[in-house]
Amino acid sequence: MSSAASSRRCRERAHELRPHRPERRRPVVVDGRPLDAGGARHAHRLRRAAGHGGEALLAYTLVGGVEIKGARRWIALPGLSLQPSEFVKPTFAVVSAWLFARYRLRERFPGQWIAIALYALVVGLLIKQPDLGMAAVVSAVWFTQFFLAGLRLVWVALGMATGIAGLVGAYFALPHVASRIDRFLDPASGDSYQVDRSMDAFMNGGWWGRGPGEGTVKEYLPDAHADFVFAVAGEELGLVTCLIIVALFAFIVLRGFSRLLQENNLFVVLAATGLLVQFGLQAVVNMASSLQLMPPKGMTLPFLSYGGSSLLALGLGMGMALALTRRRYGGVET
Numbered sequence: 001m002s003s004a005a006s007s008r009r010c011r012e013r014a015h016e017l018r019p020h021r022p023e024r025r026r027p028v029v030v031d032g033r034p035l036d037a038g039g040a041r042h043a044h045r046l047r048r049a050a051g052h053g054g055e056a057l058l059a060y061t062l063v064g065g066v067e068i069k070g071a072r073r074w075i076a077l078p079g080l081s082l083q084p085s086e087f088v089k090p091t092f093a094v095v096s097a098w099l100f101a102r103y104r105l106r107e108r109f110p111g112q113w114i115a116i117a118l119y120a121l122v123v124g125l126l127i128k129q130p131d132l133g134m135a136a137v138v139s140a141v142w143f144t145q146f147f148l149a150g151l152r153l154v155w156v157a158l159g160m161a162t163g164i165a166g167l168v169g170a171y172f173a174l175p176h177v178a179s180r181i182d183r184f185l186d187p188a189s190g191d192s193y194q195v196d197r198s199m200d201a202f203m204n205g206g207w208w209g210r211g212p213g214e215g216t217v218k219e220y221l222p223d224a225h226a227d228f229v230f231a232v233a234g235e236e237l238g239l240v241t242c243l244i245i246v247a248l249f250a251f252i253v254l255r256g257f258s259r260l261l262q263e264n265n266l267f268v269v270l271a272a273t274g275l276l277v278q279f280g281l282q283a284v285v286n287m288a289s290s291l292q293l294m295p296p297k298g299m300t301l302p303f304l305s306y307g308g309s310s311l312l313a314l315g316l317g318m319g320m321a322l323a324l325t326r327r328r329y330g331g332v333e334t
Contacts, residue, residue: 054091055118057084058125065129073129083309085126085134090317092122093141093274100149101267115146132170132177133297137281139163141274148270184295197221198228198290201235202242209238225306227298230290246287249302253280259325268324275321279314 057075061084065072074081096115103111119142126135143151143159151159170177183190201217204210215235218224224232234242256276260269279302286301288294300310 054084054088055121055125057082058088058122060084062125062128071129071131073131080308085129085131086309086313087316088122089134089138089141089278090275090313090320092118092138093145093278093317094271094320096142096145097267097270097274100145100270104149104266112149115142127170130174130176132174133285133299137278137285137299140281141278144277145270145274148273149266180295180297184292194222194228195289195292195296198231199292201228201231202239202291205235205238207239209234209236209241212236223298226300227286227296227305228290229301229305230287233304234290245304249280249283252276256321256325259327263325272321272324275317275324279318279321 061072061075064075066074066076066081068074073085074083095118099111099115099118101111102109103115119139122138123135126132126138143163146159147156171181172178179190183192183195187195197217198221201215201221204215204217213236215232217235218232221228221231230242230245233245253276256272260272263269263272282299283302285294285297285299286305289296289299300307302314303311
């Protein structure tokens with residue numbers, strides 16, 4: 001027994017003296033538990049620059065933006081045009097997530113009220129352009145994050161009432177919104193050329209489509225390369241391919257949510273949820289508009305529609321979502 005006890009003490013002592021190899025860690029650009037102070041400072045500066053930069057560009061479009069079809073949403077640059085609202089969507093979701101998470105971790109930090117003020121500012125600038133569809137998407141993402149951060153039920157009811165009141169107000173205050181809703185409810189009340197041609201494309205395509213490049217609707221359907229690219233896919237590739245596209249979007253969103261179920265970092269949960277909701281909602285709005293399931297809204301189909309600003313912003317948003325949902329073993333990101 002003495003020999004066994006001595007042997008056990010020797011093993012324990014050897015373990016204590018065994019040199020420990022430090023874990024190789026990479027800087028994590030999230031708030032929750034930064035792995036080094038420098039990375040945390042850089043992350044904080046990046047969040048501030050992204051938030052302030054996006055709001056400044058949104059404000060600039062009202063005075064120096066290019067007006068197209070009655071809306072000032074673009075900034076003309078040499079050789080290209082930039083739509084700042086596309087970049088505000090992902091960056092605002094990350095900034096809001098950081099504010100909500102900081103508020104929950106430090107009750108004295110007024111992150112909740114700062115987030116509310118920023119939301120009012122961003123939505124106000126979007127409506128001023130006007131871009132009601134983008135404002136609705138930003139609102140849906142923001143309220144989802146607010147709810148996950150512990151929003152009280154009274155705030156939920158107030159938010160729903162405010163959203164309904166905003167839609168009613170937009171119907172009476174913005175003529176183009178009223179026209180789109182009226183045409184959706186009663187197609188005979190106005191020009192529904194785009195939606196009619198979109199439905200024709202799906203009917204012409206059938207189950208298997210007419211073949212790549214063999215579609216004809218795209219030749220006279222306005223914005224066939226952007227807002228109605230789903231209709232072009234329906235005609236050329238058929239209903240089966242369209243269902244596969246829907247399944248792919250659903251898989252990306254649900255796979256991201258399943259990964260977040262294993263996450264205990266509040267900032268990561270809020271930021272990734274906002275980015276995934278934004279991605280899925282944008283896809284739903286585009287496809288529903290093409291299928292006449294909702295009033296048409298000029299919103300691109302993620303990674304399928306043509307568009308420089310939209311494509312770059314979607315790449316930025318999904319890149320951040322991938323970084324936030326990556327697996328971490330022993331503090332090391334993989």
